[in-house]
Amino acid sequence: MKTIVGTDILYAASLLRQEWIVGVPTETVYGLAANALSPAAVIKIFTAKNRPYFDPLIVHCISIDHIQPYVAAIPDWASTLGRLFSPGPITFLLPKKQSIPDIVTSGLPQVGIRIPSHTVIRELLSHLDFPLAAPSANPFGYISPTSAKHVFDQLEGKLPYILDGGESSVGVESTVVGEENGKLIIYRVGGVSIEEIESAMGKVEYRLSTSQPMSPGALDSHYAPKTPLHMFTDVNKLPHDNNIGLIMYMTLLEAFSESQQRVLTPSGDLKLAAQNLFKIMRELDGMGFDAIYAERVPQTGLGMAINDRLKRASINILSNEI
Ligand code: TXA
Ligand code: MG
Numbered sequence: 001m002k003t004i005v006g007t008d009i010l011y012a013a014s015l016l017r018q019e020w021i022v023g024v025p026t027e028t029v030y031g032l033a034a035n036a037l038s039p040a041a042v043i044k045i046f047t048a049k050n051r052p053y054f055d056p057l058i059v060h061c062i063s064i065d066h067i068q069p070y071v072a073a074i075p076d077w078a079s080t081l082g083r084l085f086s087p088g089p090i091t092f093l094l095p096k097k098q099s100i101p102d103i104v105t106s107g108l109p110q111v112g113i114r115i116p117s118h119t120v121i122r123e124l125l126s127h128l129d130f131p132l133a134a135p136s137a138n139p140f141g142y143i144s145p146t147s148a149k150h151v152f153d154q155l156e157g158k159l160p161y162i163l164d165g166g167e168s169s170v171g172v173e174s175t176v177v178g179e180e181n182g183k184l185i186i187y188r189v190g191g192v193s194i195e196e197i198e199s200a201m202g203k204v205e206y207r208l209s210t211s212q213p214m215s216p217g218a219l220d221s222h223y224a225p226k227t228p229l230h231m232f233t234d235v236n237k238l239p240h241d242n243n244i245g246l247i248m249y250m251t252l253l254e255a256f257s258e259s260q261q262r263v264l265t266p267s268g269d270l271k272l273a274a275q276n277l278f279k280i281m282r283e284l285d286g287m288g289f290d291a292i293y294a295e296r297v298p299q300t301g302l303g304m305a306i307n308d309r310l311k312r313a314s315i316n317i318l319s320n321e322i
Contacts, residue, residue, distance in 0.1 A: 003155070005148050005162045009120065012163045013127040021045055021158075023137050023151040024124060025165025026116040028089045028173050028191050029144035029278070030151050031060070031134030032159070033121075036070075039101045042133050046103075048158040051140040056105045057133040058091050058112040058174070062125040067113050070100050070131065077184055077201060081177060084200055087117035089170050089191020093178030104133050114174055120165035136173060137162075143223055143278045143285070143313070146171055150282065171275035172305045177204075189305045191274070208308065223278075225285035229292045229314045231307075238293055245284035247294035247310075249273070260289070270302040277306055281313065 012022045016033065019041035024033045032049060034041035036059045046053060061067050064082045067074070072095040074082075081090060096111035105111050116122065125132065136144035137151045145151045148164035155162075175190035177197070184204045186194060198204055227245070232238060235253060238246075246253065246261040250268050253261065262280040264273035284292050294310045297303045 001157055001160055003152060003157055003159055003162065005152055005164050007120075007164050009124050009163065010127065012124055012161055015161055016041075016124075016128060016132070019044075020160055021048055023148065023155065023159060023162030024121050024132070024134060025118050025148070025163060025168065026060075026121050026134075027118045027168055028116075028170045029146055029168050030137040030148065030162075031121075031132070032137035032151075032155070033060070033132040033134040035128075036060075036104055036131045036133035037099060037101065038130075039103050042101065042103050045133065045135060048155060049135060049138070049140050051135065053103070054106050055135075055140075056108055056112060057135050058114050059100065059104060060114050060116055060121065060125065060132045060134055062122060063087070063115055066131075067094075070097055070111060071095060071113065072097050075179060077177075077179060080200060081197065082115070085192045085196070086115040087122070088115070089117075089172075089174040090114065091174045091176045091188075093176065093187070110178065112176065118165055118168075120163060124163065141224060143225055143281050144173060146275075146278050150278075167275075167279075169275060170271075171277055171279075172302065172309060175305075189308050191302070191305070193301045194304060195301060223309045224313045224315070225281050225292065227285050227289055227292050229281075229294060229310070231296055231310050231314050232293050233296045235295075241290070243288075243290045245287060245289040245292040247280055247284065247292060249295045249297045260287075264297065264306075270297065270300070270306065273297060274302040274306055277309060 021034045021044045024031050034045050078092045091112045091114040093110045100111045146168040148162045151162050170191040173190045175192040176188040186206050248263045264276050297306050
């Protein structure tokens with residue numbers, strides 16, 4: 001199949017109506033979208049990504065006012081967080097109605113609902129009378145794409161069209177929030193920080209990393225480049241080797257050549273670091289290094305999501321943190 005990259009929203013809408021899959025921009029990362037109400041369309045997402053069927057998909061809607069046909073209830077916590085952070089990088093796990101096919105939720109009783117803020121996917125949704133199921137548009141287990149080119153490079157030939165909406169402004173996936181026994185649980189840290197959620201809701205619990213995840217994005221090994229990646233805190237422990245790539249938080253290291261290093265955020269603004277993270281990981285992954293070493297960033301705000309993604313990218317390695 002020939003894959004075209006373009007900006008024709010109406011064409012993308014017509015493909016989606018015909019049960020094709022389409023690459024779509026969102027403010028977090030690019031998604032691989034299909035009609036969420038059509039099992040035949042949704043199967044194509046799993047096939048193109050090589051994604052296991054036990055990993056459920058997020059359903060994207062244009063507004064909280066449009067989710068009623070798909071969810072059995074909208075609890076108070078979801079209305080509150082929805083008012084504060086939607087449209088935006090947050091996903092709510094809510095009890096699903098029959099209208100959402102089981103393949104979307106992997107048979108789970110809850111559906112992940114997200115209201116994206118990117119203007120292109122919002123315009124696309126406004127032309128459709130169904131919501132869009134969309135995981136990140138990367139092969140299963142690899143780094144999420146933050147540009148149309150990233151999607152093309154990895155999924156060319158597996159989909160007819162990629163809608164180009166520029167670079168994703170948030171750069172890490174949405175925060176996934178749900179409720180268990182009346183308690184708010186964070187299943188994935190992402191574009192809305194824990195501090196922001198806690199300032200509205202009080203203390204929340206985390207259920208981030210487990211080998212039997214509620215949220216398989218919480219699978220230990222995920223978001224990984226092909227080059228082995230290590231996290232580090234102490235620069236003195238780095239091996240002095242020309243053939244390693246370095247992802248630095250704010251400043252380059254003098255002991256290494258500039259060409260082997262990338263800085264996430266010269267000013268220390270963690271939003272910028274999140275925006276740059278996956279692009280830099282991909283770039284270094286393509287440079288043929290024996291290993292990549294990534295500096296841990298401060299564990300506040302979006303720093304939590306950044307450290308989480310770096311940790312998951314490094315998980316296959318025996319001694320992954322120095
Ligand atoms: O920012 C994002 O969330 C992006 C953009 C495209 O919206 N999407 C994304 O989708 O990251 P994906 O499939 O790569 O990750 C979605 C996460 C997974 O960890 C999945 O397991 C979890 O959300 N999830 C989705 N539906 C769920 C459900 N019904 N129950 C539990 N976890 C769910
Ligand atoms: Mg993903």
